[in-house]
Amino acid sequence: MKFVAAAGAALLMIGLPNWCEAQVKVCDSPRQMEGFKTCANIEKAEADGAFTLYSTDPEQGQVKLLASFNKVFPTINTSYVRLQAGALYAKVLSERQGKSYLVDVIQISDMGMILDFQKRGGFRQYISPEMAAFKPEYKSQPEGYWTWGSIIMGGIAYNPNNVPAAEAPKTWEDLLDPKWTDAVNVKVSNSGLQHGIWYMLKPILGEDYFKKFSAIKPRAFDSYVQQYGRLVDGQDKIIMGAQYSGYIEFKAKGAPLAFVFPETGVPAVPETYGIVADGPHPNAAELFMDWFLSPVGQQALSEALLLHSPRADVPAPAGGVPLKDMKLLTPADWNAFEKDRPEFAKEWDRIVGARR
Numbered sequence: 001m002k003f004v005a006a007a008g009a010a011l012l013m014i015g016l017p018n019w020c021e022a023q024v025k026v027c028d029s030p031r032q033m034e035g036f037k038t039c040a041n042i043e044k045a046e047a048d049g050a051f052t053l054y055s056t057d058p059e060q061g062q063v064k065l066l067a068s069f070n071k072v073f074p075t076i077n078t079s080y081v082r083l084q085a086g087a088l089y090a091k092v093l094s095e096r097q098g099k100s101y102l103v104d105v106i107q108i109s110d111m112g113m114i115l116d117f118q119k120r121g122g123f124r125q126y127i128s129p130e131m132a133a134f135k136p137e138y139k140s141q142p143e144g145y146w147t148w149g150s151i152i153m154g155g156i157a158y159n160p161n162n163v164p165a166a167e168a169p170k171t172w173e174d175l176l177d178p179k180w181t182d183a184v185n186v187k188v189s190n191s192g193l194q195h196g197i198w199y200m201l202k203p204i205l206g207e208d209y210f211k212k213f214s215a216i217k218p219r220a221f222d223s224y225v226q227q228y229g230r231l232v233d234g235q236d237k238i239i240m241g242a243q244y245s246g247y248i249e250f251k252a253k254g255a256p257l258a259f260v261f262p263e264t265g266v267p268a269v270p271e272t273y274g275i276v277a278d279g280p281h282p283n284a285a286e287l288f289m290d291w292f293l294s295p296v297g298q299q300a301l302s303e304a305l306l307l308h309s310p311r312a313d314v315p316a317p318a319g320g321v322p323l324k325d326m327k328l329l330t331p332a333d334w335n336a337f338e339k340d341r342p343e344f345a346k347e348w349d350r351i352v353g354a355r356r
Helices: 007-016 019-023 042-048 059-073 085-097 112-121 129-133 194-204 209-216 224-230 243-250 280-291 296-306 335-352
Strands: 050-055 077-082 105-108 147-160 182-185 219-221 238-243 258-260 267-276
Touching: 050 059, 050 085, 050 280, 059 209, 059 296, 077 085, 085 105, 085 112, 085 219, 105 112, 105 280, 112 194, 112 267, 112 335, 129 280, 147 224, 147 243, 147 280, 147 296, 182 194, 182 224, 194 209, 194 267, 194 335, 209 335, 219 224, 219 258, 219 335, 224 238, 224 243, 224 335, 238 243, 243 258, 267 280, 280 296, 280 335
Parallel strands: 050 077, 050 105, 182 219, 182 238
Antiparallel strands: 105 267, 147 238, 147 258, 147 267
16 A cells, blocks of 8 residues: 555644554565565556656766666666755755656755655655665654665865875864864765764764864865865865765775774764655656665665665675774754754854855
């Protein structure tokens, strides 16, 4: 039984229980494909003929991921839109307000936005047979609205050709040294990871930490590709909150980079995926989610974007440290995280001077 989007949206908006949700379950006889199980109607998915993903991930990686899906289902044309979390969420909300339904699956790296979208009835419930491999805390309640597709984390990165290892920052506090003035870059306030870094480090390092950090005049950029590019060419010396997958990617290409996991820990947030209600290609969306959440889909994600899978049976990206060997700092209360975003965005824009 599938979730009826209109009724579910109304009940979620007024805060009443949706009795239909309790009856939704994995289909009785999932179809075994090569490497994954699916409850989707494959014939109807192929008849849909297309599929659109909205995502915060870099374009090059998304192309590789969707190409892997196309190898299995060549008759389903794939497309994507890439923006930072805040801009992407604003786009989909604007489209829905105008009753323009263009996206089938959305990935956002900010759990606050994900929860808000669920409250608005933006997701269509679909329980994939592959969701059983994900921990309960990695899935929506009720299950089937969204699932963590990967876990991203931010540490400290530098170029050893420009910053000797002995002088490089080892802790978050080391970044407050005036010698790093005009030499550090970060992400813009639209970034879900940057919000996670702010949210997790403030209670540990103190309310004044980011006020002091603003004194070194960090520069903000939209993508980790820009951030690491500036490290490689010497425009900047340090990335504060450096996305680890970006480090693995650039390092594999031979870039002179080093990554620091501060003893305090590295803030981490999920990249969360869900099927959008009223999307134009619902059957293709279900098929994509089944493939994506399976070991083969998660391995394709790891290879395309060098991201860590939440599944225990999928190894870390090549050249990457396994999740079990990291001290991850993850918000315990995602609702509080959501409520914190306006203050973060205001303060972060002030810290970086809203410049790039």
